[in-house]
Amino acid sequence: MAFLTDRKRAMGLGSAKSGTAHHWSMTLSSVALLILLPLFVFTFGAALGGSYEEIVAYYGRPFPAIVAGLTILVTFKHFNDGVQTLLEDYVHGLAQKISIIAMTCISYGAAAIGIFALARLAL
Amino acid sequence: MADVNRGNRPLSPHLSIYRPQLTSMTSILTRITGNAMLISALLVVWWFLAAASGSEYFAIVNGFLTSWFGDLILFFSVLGLWYHTLAGVRHLIWDNAVMMDVPTAEKLGWACIGGSVVLTLITVLLV
Numbered sequence: 001m002a003f004l005t006d007r008k009r010a011m012g013l014g015s016a017k018s019g020t021a022h023h024w025s026m027t028l029s030s031v032a033l034l035i036l037l038p039l040f041v042f043t044f045g046a047a048l049g050g051s052y053e054e055i056v057a058y059y060g061r062p063f064p065a066i067v068a069g070l071t072i073l074v075t076f077k078h079f080n081d082g083v084q085t086l087l088e089d090y091v092h093g094l095a096q097k098i099s100i101i102a103m104t105c106i107s108y109g110a111a112a113i114g115i116f117a118l119a120r121l122a123l
Numbered sequence: 124m125a126d127v128n129r130g131n132r133p134l135s136p137h138l139s140i141y142r143p144q145l146t147s148m149t150s151i152l153t154r155i156t157g158n159a160m161l162i163s164a165l166l167v168v169w170w171f172l173a174a175a176s177g178s179e180y181f182a183i184v185n186g187f188l189t190s191w192f193g194d195l196i197l198f199f200s201v202l203g204l205w206y207h208t209l210a211g212v213r214h215l216i217w218d219n220a221v222m223m224d225v226p227t228a229e230k231l232g233w234a235c236i237g238g239s240v241v242l243t244l245i246t247v248l249l250v
Contacts, residue, residue, distance in 0.1 A: 027218065030211045037208060041201070044167070045250030049189055052178040059174065068171070075164055082157050106161075114168040117175035 022081060029078035033071075040071040056121060065122040072114035080107035146225070149232040153210040156203035163200035166193075201246050206239035 043064040047055055059065050083103045091099050141147065166188060173184035187193050213231045216222055222231060 027215070030215065034208065034212070037204065041204070041246060042249065045246065048250070052174070052181050052185075055174050055181070055185075059171075072164075072168065072171075079157070079161060079164065083161070086154060086158055110165055110168045114171055117168070117171035120175035121171070 022085075026078065026081050029074050029081065032074045033078060036067065036071045036074060039067045043067055059118065059121040062122075065118055069115055069118050072118070073111055076107040076111035076114075080104055083107075145229050145232045149210065149235055153207060153214075156207040156210075160200060160203055160207065163196065163204075166196065198243075198247070202239060202243045205242040205246070206235060209235040209238045209242075 047058045047064065050058065059068065080103065084100055087096055087099050087103065170184050170188055173181045188197070213235060216231070222228065
């Protein structure tokens with residue numbers, strides 16, 4: 001190692017590797033949610049409190065169902081990216097890897113359950 | 124080269140030595156609200172699953188979500204949601220390297236706090 005210069009030793013150790021892809025993914029999903037979430041809050045909010053028959057009929061309609069489906073999908077993608085950053089900041093070593101894997105499973109699992117439920121309601 | 128310290132380097136001053144500032148507090152609150160909303164997101168998914176599973180199971184989950192405790196969770200979720208949304212917009216603005224000077228950043232911080240309260244009240248009134 002002694003023949004390496006300081007610059008050579010430091011190269012490649014910075015944060016700018018795949019970090020930009022993660023940041024862009026967050027930007028993309030945040031802009032999507034900026035449009036989706038107000039639509040979801042007011043469609044879901046309008047439905048909540050209704051009877052079982054009303055809810056089934058309401059989410060049988062295309063607009064509320066598609067808004068809910070997209071919102072669930074993008075929300076859990078955005079959450080997964082966000083919680084990864086949180087875990088990378090505060091949890092280290094093996095625990096970090098395990099917790100990132102666990103949160104990724106929860107995110108994709110919850111998204112899949114939500115989409116499945118909506119498909120069953122809407123179809 | 125032999126005397127280069129390759130580990131155990133001094134760290135930059137961390138959170139604990141700073142006086143709380145509006146900019147740091149609103150930033151931390153963005154992270155807290157974003158991650159805490161996992162609870163609300165899972166509740167919503169649970170509600171959809173119940174609705175797809177039949178009227179009996181739906182009655183249980185819907186009963187929980189529309190109870191006073193469910194209302195309380197949803198109220199704070201909406202507040203957290205609007206705060207996180209506005210704070211996200213602030214980040215989208217900052218990504219263009221504008222409005223980053225301290226007085227403007229603090230104004231944006233107050234806008235996030237005030238705006239989220241106003242949007243929550245509007246949501247509660249409309250929904």
